[in-house]
Amino acid sequence: MTNLKVHTPAPADLEGDLASLRGDCARMAPHWTAPVRIAALPVSPSLIHGVTVPSRSARLLDEMSDYGD
Template structure:
């Protein structure tokens, strides 16, 4: 069983609906910090040497159907 802990005075609405989402989001937003934006630099093609895929992953992907066929 899950133990829910409430740290505010706002009633906890476990069912929720679309109308409650803006308020829920506003209460959660202070808990998450956005990472600082970093500019990514292009990689010169001379540094790209291909991709290595482990054999188990290659077999898994090979066994997957393409687009549900």
């Protein structure tokens, strides 16, 4: 006997509609705070030293396509 599996789509809305979801998000928004943004200052290229890249990684990056290709 063959077991035929029938895939039915999941119900689109289990607990409410988009309006209720937006309301839930609006109620929760005050509980979520974003961290204070710290602006990074540019670093002089002369201060960047001691960075090494393994040859395998360098070859991999060299072979990758650029968006301009």
